[in-house]
Amino acid sequence: MRSYLEMTGICKTYEIYGTQIKALDQANIQVKKGTVHGLLGENGAGKSTLMKILAGIEKKDAGTIYFKGQEVELNNASQAAALGIGMVHQHFSLIDEFTVEENVVLGIEPTSFLGVINTKQMRENVAKVAEKCGFELDLEAKVGSLSMGQRQKVEILRVLYSDPELLIFDEPTSVLVDQEIESLLKVISLLKSQGKTIIYISHKVEEILKITDEVTVLRAGKTVETGATNKLSAEKLVHMMVGKYIPLEVPKELQKAGKVLLEVRNLNVRKGMVKAVNNVSFELRAGEIVAVAGINGNGQQEMVEAILGFRKPESGQIFLGDKEITSLTPRERRQMGLCYVPEDRIQVGSCSTANLAENIVVDRYFKAPLARRGWLNLKTMHDQAREMITKYNIKATRTDCLVGTLSGGHIQRTIIAREISADPKILIACEITMGLDVESARYVYDVLLEMRKMQKVVLLLSSNINEVMSLADRVLVIHEGKIVAHLTGKEGFSKEEIGEYMLGLKRQNGIKLEVS
Amino acid sequence: MKKLEQFLTQIFVVGFGLVMACIVILFVSKEPFTAIKYFFLGPFSSRYFLGNMLSYTIPLIVTGLAGCVSFSASVWNLGLEGQMYFGMLCGTYCAYCLSSMPAVFAVPIALLVAFLAGGGVAAISAFLDHKMHVDVMVSSLLLANAIYYIVNFVLEGPFNDPASGAGVASPRINKSFMLPQFFPPSDLHLGLFIALALVAVVYIMMEYRILGYEIRITGKNPLFAGYGGINTSRVAAQAMFLSGGLAGLAGTIDILGTQGRMLAYMSGFGWDGISIALIARNNPITTVFVAFFFAFLQKGAENASLFSDISPDIAQIIQAAILFLVTGEALFDFLKKRKRLREETR
Ligand SMILES: Nc1ncnc2c1ncn2[C@@H]1O[C@H](COP(=O)(O)OP(=O)(O)OP(=O)(O)O)[C@@H](O)[C@H]1O
Ligand SMILES: [Mg+2]
Numbered sequence: 001m002r003s004y005l006e007m008t009g010i011c012k013t014y015e016i017y018g019t020q021i022k023a024l025d026q027a028n029i030q031v032k033k034g035t036v037h038g039l040l041g042e043n044g045a046g047k048s049t050l051m052k053i054l055a056g057i058e059k060k061d062a063g064t065i066y067f068k069g070q071e072v073e074l075n076n077a078s079q080a081a082a083l084g085i086g087m088v089h090q091h092f093s094l095i096d097e098f099t100v101e102e103n104v105v106l107g108i109e110p111t112s113f114l115g116v117i118n119t120k121q122m123r124e125n126v127a128k129v130a131e132k133c134g135f136e137l138d139l140e141a142k143v144g145s146l147s148m149g150q151r152q153k154v155e156i157l158r159v160l161y162s163d164p165e166l167l168i169f170d171e172p173t174s175v176l177v178d179q180e181i182e183s184l185l186k187v188i189s190l191l192k193s194q195g196k197t198i199i200y201i202s203h204k205v206e207e208i209l210k211i212t213d214e215v216t217v218l219r220a221g222k223t224v225e226t227g228a229t230n231k232l233s234a235e236k237l238v239h240m241m242v243g244k245y246i247p248l249e250v251p252k253e254l255q256k257a258g259k260v261l262l263e264v265r266n267l268n269v270r271k272g273m274v275k276a277v278n279n280v281s282f283e284l285r286a287g288e289i290v291a292v293a294g295i296n297g298n299g300q301q302e303m304v305e306a307i308l309g310f311r312k313p314e315s316g317q318i319f320l321g322d323k324e325i326t327s328l329t330p331r332e333r334r335q336m337g338l339c340y341v342p343e344d345r346i347q348v349g350s351c352s353t354a355n356l357a358e359n360i361v362v363d364r365y366f367k368a369p370l371a372r373r374g375w376l377n378l379k380t381m382h383d384q385a386r387e388m389i390t391k392y393n394i395k396a397t398r399t400d401c402l403v404g405t406l407s408g409g410h411i412q413r414t415i416i417a418r419e420i421s422a423d424p425k426i427l428i429a430c431e432i433t434m435g436l437d438v439e440s441a442r443y444v445y446d447v448l449l450e451m452r453k454m455q456k457v458v459l460l461l462s463s464n465i466n467e468v469m470s471l472a473d474r475v476l477v478i479h480e481g482k483i484v485a486h487l488t489g490k491e492g493f494s495k496e497e498i499g500e501y502m503l504g505l506k507r508q509n510g511i512k513l514e515v516s
Numbered sequence: 517m518k519k520l521e522q523f524l525t526q527i528f529v530v531g532f533g534l535v536m537a538c539i540v541i542l543f544v545s546k547e548p549f550t551a552i553k554y555f556f557l558g559p560f561s562s563r564y565f566l567g568n569m570l571s572y573t574i575p576l577i578v579t580g581l582a583g584c585v586s587f588s589a590s591v592w593n594l595g596l597e598g599q600m601y602f603g604m605l606c607g608t609y610c611a612y613c614l615s616s617m618p619a620v621f622a623v624p625i626a627l628l629v630a631f632l633a634g635g636g637v638a639a640i641s642a643f644l645d646h647k648m649h650v651d652v653m654v655s656s657l658l659l660a661n662a663i664y665y666i667v668n669f670v671l672e673g674p675f676n677d678p679a680s681g682a683g684v685a686s687p688r689i690n691k692s693f694m695l696p697q698f699f700p701p702s703d704l705h706l707g708l709f710i711a712l713a714l715v716a717v718v719y720i721m722m723e724y725r726i727l728g729y730e731i732r733i734t735g736k737n738p739l740f741a742g743y744g745g746i747n748t749s750r751v752a753a754q755a756m757f758l759s760g761g762l763a764g765l766a767g768t769i770d771i772l773g774t775q776g777r778m779l780a781y782m783s784g785f786g787w788d789g790i791s792i793a794l795i796a797r798n799n800p801i802t803t804v805f806v807a808f809f810f811a812f813l814q815k816g817a818e819n820a821s822l823f824s825d826i827s828p829d830i831a832q833i834i835q836a837a838i839l840f841l842v843t844g845e846a847l848f849d850f851l852k853k854r855k856r857l858r859e860e861t862r
Contacts, residue, residue, distance in 0.1 A: 064775065332744030342743060351737040362733065362744030366726050374726050 002069050004033035004197055005054075006168065009090030010063035012049055012221075015164075016401045024047040025221035029199075031214075035197045036188060038212035040241045042437040043409025044395035045218040047201050048090055051168045054199075055087040056080035067072075067166075070355075086164030090171050090201075090408045091346050092151050094158075096144030098393040101126040104157045111207040113166040113357050129161050132190075134183035141369065143369070147432070148343045149296035149463060151166065167191065168199045173207060174434040175343065177295060177463040178499070185211050192420075203241070203437045205234050217241060223419065229495070242439040250445050250470040253453075257454065261457045262307070262338075262426050267316035269302045270480075276302035277313075284454040289448060291462065291472035293498050299481035301343070301460055304428055308340050309333050320426070337425030341415055341432045343461070349415040351407075352404030356396055357385035359403050360418050366510055392417040393440070408435040420447055427451060445471060465495050477501035484508060523798055529795055530809055532552040532583075536834045537813065546709035553822040558819025559812055567702020569815040571774060574735070575785040575794060575806035576792060578766035581718050583793025583801055586638075586759035588722065590735040591752045595656025596763040597786025603764020605667045608771055608778040609675060611689040621691045626693070627768060634764020635757040637663065642753035652756065660786070679773055684780040695773040705773035714762065719800040720857030727773035731755050763789065789840040801851055811833065 007207040012024040016203045016439035024046045031037045039047050052058040054065065056074040063073050089274055094103050135153045143154060145277055152175050159167060169188075173181045188198055188211055202208055206257035208215065210227060217225040217240045225240050226259060238246050262284040269277035276299045284290050294300050305311035307318055308488050309330040318326045322338050328336075342348040350359050361381050369380050394413050396406060403411060412435050419427065429448070435442040447460050448471060462468055468475060475493055477485040485501040485508040538552055545551040559569045579596050586593035593599075607630030614622040637659060637851055644650040668684070677687040695706040722728035734741040734751045742748050766785055771778055797800035817831035 047726070123584060156534070329746070329747065330742065334745045340743070347737070348739045348743050351733060351740040353736045358729070359734065362740065362746070365729055371726050376726060376729055378722055 003030040004068060005029070005031040006064075006066040007050070007054065008051060008064050010056065011061045012046070012053065014405065016398060016405060017398045019401075020165075021397055021405075022051075022221050024060075026223075027218060027221060029216045030226070031197060031199060032365070033197055034192060034195050034273060036192055036200055036211050038215035039199055039201045039207045040203075040208065040215055040237075042219035042242045043413070043440060044407040047209045048407060049171055050218065050396055051087060051199065051201065055078065055085055055168060057087075074172060074434055079189070084165035086159040086166070087168040088154075088156050088159050088170060088172050089318050090234070092155050093152060094143045094154060097142065098446045099140050099142055100137055100146075100157075101139040102153050103154055103163050104129070104139075126157065126161065129157055133157065133160065133187045133374040135180070143379040146269060147296040147301060149177065149180065149317050153175060153180070156447070160187070166199070168201075170201045171203070171435055172200075173202065173204060175296075175431055175463055177502075178465050178495075181207065183495070196403070203435070205237055205437050206440065208237060209234060211293055215240070219361075220245060221500075238438050239311065242437055244439070245441050246438050250442075250449070252449060252470070255287055255452070257429040259286045260284070260319075261286050262459075263317075264303075264307065265317040265319070267303065267306060267318070268314040268502045269299070269306045269311060269316075271302050276307065276481050276493075277300060278476075280316075280481070280483055282476055282483065282486075284459060285453055286455045286457055288473045289423070289452050289458045289460055289471050290469040291369045291460040291476055293468055293473045293502055294478035295502055296463070296477050298502075300478050300479075301430075303478070304340075304430065304459075304461065308338065308428065327334075333398070337420050337423070338428070339363075339419040339424035340428045341419050341424070341430060343430035343434070345412055345415055345434065350403045350411050355400045355402055356389070356394075356397045356406075357381045359414055360385050360388055360421075363418065363422055387476055388414075388417040388421065392420075409437055412436055413440060415446060416447075424451075424456065426457050426459070428459045428461070431463065432460070433462075433464070433467065465498065468498070469493075470497065519545040526726065526795060526797075526802065526806075529841060532841060533809070533813060533834050533838050536837050537816070537830065538621035540830050541820070541826060543687045545824060547824055551820045551826050554823045555816040555820040558823065559815040561819075564702045565765070565815065565819060567699040568810075569811050570699075570708060571702060572709045572815060573705040573804075573808050573811040574705075574711045574773065574790055575770040576806055576810050578714055579610035579763055579789025580770060580792035580796060580803040580807045581714055581783045581800055582634075582766065583675040583730070583789045584758045584796065584798040584803055585718060585722075585762065586631065586755050587793050588735045588754055588798045589731040589755035590643075590738065591755050591759070592651075593641070593656050593756055593759045594653055594790060595638065595641060595658075595660040595786075596759070596789045597783065598656070598660025599634040599637045599760035599763040599765040600786040600789075601660075601667050601760075601783060602637050603630040604767030604771060604778055604783075605675070605686075606630055606633035606776070607764065607768030608686055608689060611693055612675075612687055612773070615690045622690070623693050623695075623772065626772070630764040630768035631761040632764070638756045638760020638763075639753065644760035646749045646753065652752075666770060668780045671778060674724060677777065678718055680777075686778040689772075693772060693812075694776055695769070697773070701773045707769040707773040710769055715800045715804055718762075724771075724801065727754060731823040788835065791835060795838070803848075832840050 007029045010024050010027045014021040014023055027046060027050055041047050049058060053060045056077045056079050065074060072083065101122055105122050123139060130137055135157065137150060138155055143151060152172060156172055172184060176184065191198060200212055205380050212229045213227065214228050216223060235245060260283045265281050267277055267280045280303060303310060306313045309328060317324055325333055346352065356428065364370055365376065370377055380397045388394065388397055392413050392415065395410050403414060407415065416432065433444050436444065451458055460468065460472060473489050475487040476483050476499060477498060479502060537555060541551045541555060542548045559565050579600060581650065582596050607626045610623060610629040611626040614625060641656040641659060644655045645652045669789045671684055671686055675686050677685055684738045697703050697705045726752045730746050730751045734746060738748050763786055767783065792803060792806045792810055813834055814831045818828045820826050821828040
């Protein structure tokens with residue numbers, strides 16, 4: 001008797017300029033009907049590739065797939081969809097110009113007479129699915145205007161809407177906040193109770209322990225372990241994922257904050273008709289990690305963009321040290337030591353169609369030693385890229401491979417490598433560990449703490465509350481463009497408290513924004 | 517992999533063009549086999565035809581390059597024709613005014629003026645985009661149409677050679693300014709080497725210069741470029757200026773090499789430049805071959821019309837068909853993405 005889904009001996013090799021990249025090497029996975037199956041492994045292990053093969057998006061070189069007892073050939077996405085296999089992708093493939101509901105129903109629009117889309121019906125259907133998931137979304141907003149977290153929800157709705165019987169989630173929670181993750185996990189349990197089968201890819205230990213029944217672990221394209229989740233401890237699970245024990249505690253030494261490095265004074269930013277940032281003031285001091293907590297879309301993105309010079313503030317001032325930078329260009333700000341890891345790593349943080357070296361030098365290609373008198377020094381450029389590959393453990397065989405061919409986690413590492421190697425005084429880090437495996441996330445934490453020790457400052461924007469709790473010295477909570485609370489470590493802060501401020505249920509009076 | 521795919525599409529486009537040519541001829545000609553024979557072999561049948569075909573390739577290479585530069589930055593300069601036409605007028609007028617100067621000074625000055633004039637027209641579009649968010653695609657196209665009439669007006673009136681009569685043209689420039697022709701009896705001229713040198717210059721600029729890097733990155737992902745600190749509107753304006761400048765050179769080189777004066781109501785090299793750059797996928801070196809292919813289509817059609825019963829306009833029909841095929845691709849990408857999304861949820 002075969003399992004519900006069996007993939008055996010799956011191989012997949014990519015070729016880049018003659019270099020072979022073995023993404024999958026005899027990988028196996030067996031999934032039982034009506035279970036949630038975790039697919040784990042370090043960055044670049046081949047998880048996404050294996051699932052893309054199952055969803056008919058990539059072709060396997062060798063191996064067999066049995067689905068419901070029958071051998072199936074999956075040559076394209078519609079064959080997989082016809083069999084009832086649906087996938088939430090790691091990187092979104094939504095159409096920016098379409099609205100949320102149009103994106104959700106695309107391909108299976110409810111039509112009325114003459115194939116005209118029945119807008120009313122569409123709206124009702126989508127609203128129903130959204131409500132079931134507990135996702136709050138403006139269904140008529142254009143996807144291009146949404147934050148990453150909101151897009152992720154659209155992507156999830158898309159797949160739920162088509163109602164497949166086998167659902168694949170490829171890192172669906174990397175940009176969702178706690179409450180949203182909660183409700184997604186509930187939806188998954190609900191689906192499971194309806195007899196659906198779920199394959200769940202994630203690097204987050206708590207989620208895996210909570211939701212999965214069984215796990216399969218890939219390493220370097222091979223299946224290395226499988227087993228029932230209830231026999232596993234968090235430590236064991238991490239060991240399985242990255243092949244070594246990683247302490248989960250982040251050691252943070254107490255340390256006094258130094259002089260002010262960045263000051264924001266009465267910042268107001270408008271986005272279209274909306275006042276996105278409303279009279280925000282704060283300062284960041286040397287040797288601090290300061291977190292900005294807030295539900296996606298409460299103005300934090302606009303605030304960051306104004307600080308970096310990508311968005312013109314309506315009024316207000318920004319100081320770097322004692323120099324005002326309000327009217328400087330993004331490049332001038334970068335040159336002064338202000339660096340940025342953006343939350344949208346595909347559209348902003350990297351260029352998928354440019355190669356690794358070109359991606360790594362985007363902030364410094366014009367200066368020695370990379371350039372002289374207008375000429376690029378390509379050799380130095382590729383040498384630097386090679387150094388980064390080694391130092392930051394980027395899984396890329398060549399410095400001229402396109403960044404789009406890297407795995408999600410390795411794209412993130414490329415971005416981090418560039419920003420950290422610029423030796424920033426101030427790092428604005430948005431979802432910096434998004435998509436990283438436990439080991440590399442841990443490495444990034446160490447880097448951030450090292451920056452703190454070296455009297456630099458990190459402004460941390462993260463949907464991961466645990467990350468905020470273990471790294472931040474202070475937390476600024478932003479709600480509807482206003483800073484509603486300033487929580488310092490001394491008074492102590494709890495997850496629940498931050499949550500209440502974030503939702504706007506609570507608000508501090510007479511917020512004191514300086515640290516003494 | 518991707519490279520191979522690109523190469524195959526290009527071969528496919530060329531093959532498609534040739535097959536189209538045969539089909540069109542089969543339809544319109546009473547003696548299709550003679551026509552096809554002259555179409556394919558005519559341009560190679562004598563020194564005269566071969567040389568003229570190569571001579572016709574020269575301005576196409578340069579307008580193709582002009583397209584490559586702006587398209588690489590994702591700046592859709594569709595006004596190459598206007599920039600070229602205006603550059604031609606200014607270049608010719610300049611050469612005319614400098615008649616008494618020695619050629620070593622006059623010719624470079626005329627070329628420089630043509631470059632600046634073409635670039636200047638393009639800069640207007642860049643400026644409108646930057647200041648008022650007028651799409652470059654629209655403004656450059658509209659400007660091209662307006663310039664066509666303005667330049668023709670100048671050639672009819674103030675800068676007219678009365679002797680040219682109905683074939684409206686400017687006065688001739690000093691004979692000593694003409695680029696030497698070296699493949700008699702054809703009019704293939706030294707401009708060929710200027711064009712090839714420009715190919716090298718553009719290639720080197722795109723690959724090894726800071727500006728080339730900025731243009732490529734801005735073209736591939738403007739958000740990323742801006743994030744990295746690149747001033748994308750400056751880069752777009754620079755690309756636009758260079759593109760217009762090259763277009764301006766293209767026409768002037770042709771005048772200095774063949775006619776020696778500017779004819780009104782003529783040209784089309786600019787429009788071809790757009791298709792050539794698109795087919796060559798902004799690769800300066802491929803541009804040479806695609807330009808040659810376009811010249812071959814044109815001259816093949818002219819040849820066939822000389823010796824059989826078809827009209828030279830079929831070259832335009834074929835080129836238009838190819839253009840449709842190639843420009844459709846941008847739309848394809850969108851449709852492909854939509855199709856993929858659709859398939860996944862079928
Ligand atoms: N189109 C491609 N061309 C070349 N190599 C590729 C391509 N897609 C994936 N790879 C390579 O295959 C390997 C596995 O990638 P995959 O995306 O499956 O990793 P993953 O397990 O999902 O990692 P992550 O946790 O970082 O998302 C990587 O080394 C990647 O570089
Ligand atoms: Mg992945």
